[in-house]
Amino acid sequence: MNEKFAIALQVNGDSRDVLVTARETLLTTLRERLRLTGAKRGCNQGVCGACSVLVNGEVIRSCLTLSVTQTENEIVTIEGLADDGRLSPVQQAFVDHGAVQCGFCMPGMIIAAKALLDANPRPTVDEIRHGLGGNLCRCSGYVKVIDAIRSLAEKVLA
Amino acid sequence: MTLPRHAPVGNAVGASLPRIETRDKITGRADYTDDLTRPGMLHGALLGSPYAHARILSYDVSQALALPGVKAVITSADLPDIRFGLLVSDQPALARGKVRYVGEPVAAVAAVDRGTARRALQLVQIEYEELPAVLDPQAATASDAPILHEGFESYRMQFANPGGRNVTSTATLAQGDIEAGFAQAEVIVEGEYETPAQQHMYLEPCAAVAEFDGTGKVTVWASVQSVFRSQALLAEALALPMSKVRVIAPMIGGGFGGKGEQTVEIIAAALARASGRPVKIALSRDEDMIMMRSRHKCRIRMRTGARKDGTIVAREGEILLDGGAYAEESPLVMAFAVLMMNGPYRIAHAKYAGRVAYTNRLRAGAFRGFGNPQAHFASECQIDELAEKLGMDPIELRLKNAISEGDRWIGGHRVDSCSLRECLEKVRDASDWTRRRKQMPSAGGKRRGIGISAVTHVCGLLGAAAMVRLNEDGTVSLNTGAVDIGQGSDTVLAQICAGVLGVPVESVSSGIPDTEYSPYNLATGASRVTYIVGHAVAQAAERVREQIFVHAGEMLECAPDDLELRPGGRVGIKGVPQKEMPFVAVSGRALYAKGGAIMGTHSWKFDGDMFDPKRAAFSGFNLEDVGIHCFGAQCVEVEVDEETGKVEVLGVWSAHDVGRALNPGAVNGQVHGGVVQGLGYALVEELVWDEGRLANPSMMDYKIPGSLDVPYEIHPIILENPEPTGPFGARGVGEMSLIGVAPAVANAIANAVDVRIRNIPATAEKVLRGLIARGTR
Numbered sequence: 001m002n003e004k005f006a007i008a009l010q011v012n013g014d015s016r017d018v019l020v021t022a023r024e025t026l027l028t029t030l031r032e033r034l035r036l037t038g039a040k041r042g043c044n045q046g047v048c049g050a051c052s053v054l055v056n057g058e059v060i061r062s063c064l065t066l067s068v069t070q071t072e073n074e075i076v077t078i079e080g081l082a083d084d085g086r087l088s089p090v091q092q093a094f095v096d097h098g099a100v101q102c103g104f105c106m107p108g109m110i111i112a113a114k115a116l117l118d119a120n121p122r123p124t125v126d127e128i129r130h131g132l133g134g135n136l137c138r139c140s141g142y143v144k145v146i147d148a149i150r151s152l153a154e155k156v157l158a
Numbered sequence: 159m160t161l162p163r164h165a166p167v168g169n170a171v172g173a174s175l176p177r178i179e180t181r182d183k184i185t186g187r188a189d190y191t192d193d194l195t196r197p198g199m200l201h202g203a204l205l206g207s208p209y210a211h212a213r214i215l216s217y218d219v220s221q222a223l224a225l226p227g228v229k230a231v232i233t234s235a236d237l238p239d240i241r242f243g244l245l246v247s248d249q250p251a252l253a254r255g256k257v258r259y260v261g262e263p264v265a266a267v268a269a270v271d272r273g274t275a276r277r278a279l280q281l282v283q284i285e286y287e288e289l290p291a292v293l294d295p296q297a298a299t300a301s302d303a304p305i306l307h308e309g310f311e312s313y314r315m316q317f318a319n320p321g322g323r324n325v326t327s328t329a330t331l332a333q334g335d336i337e338a339g340f341a342q343a344e345v346i347v348e349g350e351y352e353t354p355a356q357q358h359m360y361l362e363p364c365a366a367v368a369e370f371d372g373t374g375k376v377t378v379w380a381s382v383q384s385v386f387r388s389q390a391l392l393a394e395a396l397a398l399p400m401s402k403v404r405v406i407a408p409m410i411g412g413g414f415g416g417k418g419e420q421t422v423e424i425i426a427a428a429l430a431r432a433s434g435r436p437v438k439i440a441l442s443r444d445e446d447m448i449m450m451r452s453r454h455k456c457r458i459r460m461r462t463g464a465r466k467d468g469t470i471v472a473r474e475g476e477i478l479l480d481g482g483a484y485a486e487e488s489p490l491v492m493a494f495a496v497l498m499m500n501g502p503y504r505i506a507h508a509k510y511a512g513r514v515a516y517t518n519r520l521r522a523g524a525f526r527g528f529g530n531p532q533a534h535f536a537s538e539c540q541i542d543e544l545a546e547k548l549g550m551d552p553i554e555l556r557l558k559n560a561i562s563e564g565d566r567w568i569g570g571h572r573v574d575s576c577s578l579r580e581c582l583e584k585v586r587d588a589s590d591w592t593r594r595r596k597q598m599p600s601a602g603g604k605r606r607g608i609g610i611s612a613v614t615h616v617c618g619l620l621g622a623a624a625m626v627r628l629n630e631d632g633t634v635s636l637n638t639g640a641v642d643i644g645q646g647s648d649t650v651l652a653q654i655c656a657g658v659l660g661v662p663v664e665s666v667s668s669g670i671p672d673t674e675y676s677p678y679n680l681a682t683g684a685s686r687v688t689y690i691v692g693h694a695v696a697q698a699a700e701r702v703r704e705q706i707f708v709h710a711g712e713m714l715e716c717a718p719d720d721l722e723l724r725p726g727g728r729v730g731i732k733g734v735p736q737k738e739m740p741f742v743a744v745s746g747r748a749l750y751a752k753g754g755a756i757m758g759t760h761s762w763k764f765d766g767d768m769f770d771p772k773r774a775a776f777s778g779f780n781l782e783d784v785g786i787h788c789f790g791a792q793c794v795e796v797e798v799d800e801e802t803g804k805v806e807v808l809g810v811w812s813a814h815d816v817g818r819a820l821n822p823g824a825v826n827g828q829v830h831g832g833v834v835q836g837l838g839y840a841l842v843e844e845l846v847w848d849e850g851r852l853a854n855p856s857m858m859d860y861k862i863p864g865s866l867d868v869p870y871e872i873h874p875i876i877l878e879n880p881e882p883t884g885p886f887g888a889r890g891v892g893e894m895s896l897i898g899v900a901p902a903v904a905n906a907i908a909n910a911v912d913v914r915i916r917n918i919p920a921t922a923e924k925v926l927r928g929l930i931a932r933g934t935r
Contacts, residue, residue, distance in 0.1 A: 037193035038186020040411070042361045043443040047857040050361055078186040091184045098176045098823040101831065102644020103183030104361040104411030110184060125870055132865040136857070138361055138412050139644050141830030142865045143872050 007071050011036070012080030020067045027051045027062040030077060038078035038107040042136070049135035052108035053077045059115045059134070078107035081114065089152055090114045097148040101139035109135045113149050122153045160882045161696055167660030168725035170653045171886050174823030175663060178649045179409070179642075188409040191365035191381045196436035199367070200229055200268040202429045203275035204422070204439065205282055206449055207257035207264050210291035210518035210850025211304065214255060214264070214284060222267060222281040227274040230433035231282065233265045237428055238397040244387070244419065246326060246485035247314040248307055251395045251424040257286070258306055258483035259520055260850045261448035268429040268437045291850050295480040295515035296457075298324040306483065306516040318489040319778035324516045326481050327489035329496045329778030332509040333568055339472025339507025343463025347543045351460065351536040352917040353900070354844030355480070356453040358525055359862045362411020363446040366423035369436035375402040376430065380423040383413045383643055384681030385671045388423055395424045396431070400673075407671040413643035414835070415524035416451055418681055419486050447855035452845055453525035454479040454491055454514070458536040460499065468550050470559045472507040475499050475536065479514040479522070479529070486523035488514040493779050494616075495529030500568045501537040502578050502614040502789065503559040508568055512778075518850055524683060526832065526893045530615055531839060531900060535918065538611035538901030542908065551595075552905065553586050556612050569779070570770030573787050577879045578612055581791035581813040584875050585610065589793040589811040597910060600797055606808065607910025608795045611898035613814075617685035617890030618785015621763030623677035624694035626655055626702050628756040630749060632727050632741030633665040634702075639679030640691045641671045645892055646824040647687040653820055654692050654885045658699035659706075660723040661741070677759065685890030686785065688820065692885035694760045701758025709744045709753065786881060788889050790814040792833075792898035796906040798913075803926030805907060807837055807868060813875035814894050818887035822876060829874035829895040836899025838863045841919050 004019040011034060018033045027044070030036045030053070042050035044063045051063040054076040081088040087095065090113050100106050109132065116123060116131035123131060128149045132142065166172070182188040219231040234254035241247045241254075253264045265282045269275035292298045292306070299322050306324055307313070321328035340346065366380035376398070382388045385405040393400045410417070422439040429437040441449065460475035477495050481488040496512035527534075545552040561567070563576045585591075594608040627635040636655045642648040652666040669675060679691055707718035710729040714721070714737055722732045730738025748756045766783035769776050793811040798804070812829050819825045842861050846853040854860045861867075874895075880887025904915045913928030 031193075036186065037189070040190070040362070041192065041440070042363070043857040045443065045856060045858055048361060048443075078184070082185055087181070087184070094184055095176050095180050098174060098827060100177055100180045100183050101646065101827055102361070102410060102412040103177075103180070103188060104190060104644075106184050107186050129865045129870065134864075136361065136862055136864055138359055138414070138835065138862060139831045140827060141832075141834035141872055142868065143830040143870060144827060146865070146870055 005068055007068060009067065009070055009075060010073065011075045012077060022068055024067050025063055026065040026067045026070055029067040030062060036077050036079050040104055040107060042104065049112065050105050050108040052111045052135065054111055054115060057115065057118060059112050078110060090117065093148040093152050097144045097151065099140060099144040099148045105135060105137045109137065109145060117149065117152055125150065161693060161885065162700055166657035166886055167723045168656065170656035170663045171820055172822065173653065174821055175649055175653065177646050178652060178668065190362055190409045190411050191367060191379055192440040194367050194379055194408060196367060196369055199436040199438055200270060200433055201272045201275050202266055202268045202426055202437045202439035203272065203279050204263045204425060204445065204449065205265040205279045206261035207253060208260065209257055209286055209288050210260050211289040212257050212286040213289060214253060214257060215287055216285040218283040221283065222278040225274065225278045225281060227270040228267060228278045229435060230268040230429050231265065231278065232428055232432050236432060240395055240397060241313065242391060242394040243485055245317040245487060245489045249484045251428060259518055261520065262483065263425060263449060266425045266429055268433045291518040292324065293517055293519060293847065293850060295478050295517055298515040298517050306518065317780040319780065326485045326514050326516055327492055327778060329493040329512045330510065331496055331569060331774060331776045333774040334507030336472060336474050336507050336509040340463045342465065342471045344466045345544065345547050346461060346463045347540055347547055348461040349540055349543065349916055351458045351539060353456050353532045353535050354919060355455040355522065356525060356839050356843050357447055357845055357860060358414040358416030360412030360414055360416060363441045363443055364417065364421035364450055365440040366421065366426040367436060367438045368423065368426040368430040370430050375404065376427050377404045377406065378423050378427055379406045379408050380421065381410050381417055382407060382421060382423065383418040383641055383683055385641060385673050385676065386639055386678055387418060387681050389673045391420050392424055392427055396427060405673045407641045410641060410643040413682065414526045415683060418524050418683055421450060443857055444855045447860065448852055451486065451521050451523040454481065454522040454529065454532065456480065456532045458532065460536045460540050462540050462544050464544055464548060468548055468555050468558045470503055470505050473500060473505050474509040477512040480517050480519065481514040482517055482519045482521035484521040486521055488522065490781060491524065491529040495533040497569060498530045498533035498614065499537055501541065502561050502612055504561055504565065519847060520852065526835065527897045528684065530897050534611060534613065534897050535900045538898060539904050539916065542609065542905040543914065552610055553582055553591065556582055566773065567787065568774060569776060570773040571767040575879055575881060576789055577815040577877055578789040580877060581789055581815060582612060584877065585791040585793045585811045585813045588873060588875055589795065591793065594795055595909060603801050604797050604799050605910045606795065606797045607906045608793060609902045609905025609909055610791065610793045611902040611905065613790035613792055613894055613898035615685065615788045615894050615897055616785045617689050617788050618764045619684040619686050619690065620680045621761065622679040622691040622694045623759065623761035624691060624698040625677050625757060625759045626698040628702055628741060628745045630745050632745060634659060634661055635667050635669065636695065637669040637676050638691050638695060639671050639676040640687050641682045643682050645828060646821065647682065650688050650820050650824060651692060651695050654695045655699045657886060658696055658703060660725050661727040665727065677761065684785065685892040685894065688888050689884050689890045690764060692888060693883065694762055696885040697760035698758040701760065702756055705756045706741065706744050709747055710739060713739065713747060786889055788815065788894060790894050790898065792902045794899065794902040794906045796903065796910055798907060798910045798925060800911060800929055803922035803929060805841060805920060805925060809869050809871040811873045811875060812895050813877060814891050815877040815879050816891045817881040817884050817889040818878050819876050820886060820888050825876055825891055826874045828891050830872050832895025833872050833899055834863050834868050836896040837868055839918065840900035840903040842921065844919050
């Protein structure tokens with residue numbers, strides 16, 4: 001049960017060698033082995049979305065994903081969004097619209113927002129609300145998060 | 159206590175700046191407690207009681223200790239025999255002698271990893287003798303109910319007024335002659351209202367890292383709302399002097415009141431002491447929900463009488479709160495609810511009584527609103543019920559009876575500033591009340607309605623201090639003990655400091671809350687940080703301003719009174735633009751020529767009105783001068799599906815008089831968040847027990863609102879009638895936006911479908927039952 005496997009994970013463009021147990025979640029591997037603590041453990045049950053990362057561009061729950069199954073995939077975490085210190089457009093929009101309060105849900109929320117906009121660059125408010133439906137926030141009431149994403153949709157239009 | 163009336167210098171005050179730590183939060187760089195690691199760190203896990211009420215007969219930890227990787231196993235046998243608690247000292251760190259709720263921490267293990275620690279918990283053997291449990295506060299007060307705290311009479315009590323079996327505290331408040339009052343009433347409404355145990359559900363579960371150094375001093379990093387309360391609790395529970403306890407708040411992922419008293423920091427420290435290594439405890443979500451705390455569940459009976467013209471002449475009521483197994487803030491929550499039951503109305507004859515009882519359930523403690531959401535639910539629903547019986551518009555009834563500036567709250571506290579009327583009118587206009595009130599047509603099978611509530615709260619509580627230092631280069635260092643739990647206090651306090659001194663906000667560095675270096679602050683809570691800590695910050699910055707003027711006066715050869723601060727950290731002679739100098743010149747002189755380092759400090763405690771025995775009869779209010787009254791109004795439009803009872807919220811208008819919006823964006827964010835948390839309280843959230851055991855301790859089974867559950871159309875309306883004792887006129891807003899939501903929702907449902915919900919959450923099932931009982935209209 002505690003036997004460790006040496007695997008390589010593609011994380012944020014780098015190949016990272018880690019020793020993991022078979023039952024180890026990607027969330028644990030990211031946070032504890034790779035010290036990428038941006039993804040958070042809010043419920044460890046797949047409900048809150050704070051653990052969300054991108055795997056091949058899709059949002060997944062790292063708390064419900066086994067690391068040993070991810071060796072063929074490209075994993076992007078919140079730490080991988082900023083390009084050489086420059087915030088990505090989604091991150092910048094969250095700053096500009098004051099969408100961030102305690103911030104604990106925000107890495108997951110931003111990952112979900114990015115995936116939403118990558119798939120649908122001009123979402124309606126309703127599509128945005130649906131796109132965020134898997135990310136719980138207790139502080140913001142979602143209003144400014146929606147504002148931030150709308151502003152990016154409008155930028156595409158403009 | 160009134161603050162100097164200088165206008166702010168520069169653009170800091172009133173700027174809708176994002177949180178100053180936003181970038182770290184959105185790049186994953188910010189360290190929350192579970193992101194921290196210390197060399198040699200062990201992981202701790204807690205064992206919870208399987209029984210709601212039982213005597214602990216024996217412990218056998220030998221098997222657990224023998225598991226490879228386990229470095230320490232502790233029970234209360236390994237801790238000083240001390241009970242602690244802010245108001246009633248009734249809590250041990252680990253259950254001692256008895257367990258009083260399912261999930262109460264009984265033992266703890268520190269091991270090389272979380273998995274080993276959890277496995278070791280299974281090996282801890284505890285012998286219990288199960289006792290009959292009491293699971294209802296009314297039943298708890300019966301003469302033959304099992305007693306939870308046998309030693310209650312011997313407990314140290316700071317703010318409690320006990321009365322009766324298992325009753326932690328009582329309070330009464332009365333003015334006028336209640337019999338005479340109701341004799342004058344031509345219309346009377348009476349009802350019983352029930353509100354649930356709401357769970358804080360901060361996204362970041364409770365966590366702490368503790369480490370002892372070679373001198374026997376412990377440093378604790380913890381997700382807490384007060385480093386000073388945490389320090390005091392640790393010192394007391396571990397029998398250490400406070401000089402040997404240091405508490406640091408890393409980034410905090412929300413609190414809402416649930417992280418104000420002990421979480422896991424005492425146990426983490428005890429494990430660190432026992433194992434000789436740093437220990438981290440990070441609760442899982444279900445552990446957090448089972449072990450920590452909730453809002454007080456309550457029942458309120460209330461009766462209001464009015465004359466036919468709508469003048470309210472009498473109101474009386476009783477509230478019974480379920481305090482759970484340990485007191486925590488229960489006496490104050492209950493007393494505050496009693497104080498607020500009157501509502502912001504002129505009622506000549508009033509009589510209220512409150513009790514909070516122990517039960518063998520999860521302890522109840524502080525949660526945004528602190529007894530006031532419960533009181534408002536009853537009060538503001540009943541006002542609407544009265545309006546209906548009188549045939550009056552609910553806003554008109556409120557306006558007719560609303561208190562005004564210069565009136566006194568029941569008990570005698572002066573209400574120096576009261577914009578309640580203005581808030582009600584603004585919300586009425588913004589929501590297009592009259593049109594929406596006519597039960598707007600909607601898609602087949604659905605009906606719309608709109609409801610309102612007046613909102614009153616008190617913001618303040620005890621004291622805080624601040625220190626402002628001028629750096630050598632003219633930038634500024636700000637230290638307070640304020641913990642930013644996500645509400646934005648670091649940012650706003652920096653804005654206040656920047657606004658006094660005229661420096662850019664980026665030039666103000668904010669120290670992290672650390673009992674080693676930070677001046678005292680009670681806690682984050684009671685909507686008090688902007689108001690109480692901000693006041694201290696403004697005063698401390700004023701002291702720096704004064705010293706700058708002394709130096710600059712000598713350097714520019716003029717009187718200090720001739721000087722002014724200019725944006726960008728400069729000081730110059732009024733009316734003489736070319737005569738000025740940057741702060742760096744002033745601090746250089748102070749450090750190297752004359753006077754010494756420039757720094758300012760200020761410490762204060764809120765001193766307000768006490769209860770006036772000539773105006774009211776009262777008991778059980780051991781903390782009388784809490785803070786300043788704050789007013790608002792909230793309006794909710796709903797659409798009710800008459801087939802299913804499901805309530806959808808279409809829009810919310812939420813007006814709050816914040817005195818001065820130091821950061822309007824942050825105010826709006828607080829309103830959005832409080833409204834949504836209030837919608838959860840009103841419609842879907844409640845902890846459910848199955849006998850003594852929580853039935854829904856997970857995010858799967860206890861729903862908080864998601865983006866699809868709440869409207870995008872949440873409209874904060876900011877009013878600014880300055881508070882003379884607040885920094886630049888500001889008062890607090892943190893709790894206000896939650897407090898009036900539930901009654902506004904219930905009132906809207908009543909408007910839409912003539913179903914009066916008196917028991918929240920107003921789930922579809924409850925509304926449907928109401929629709930069935932109502933029959934066809």
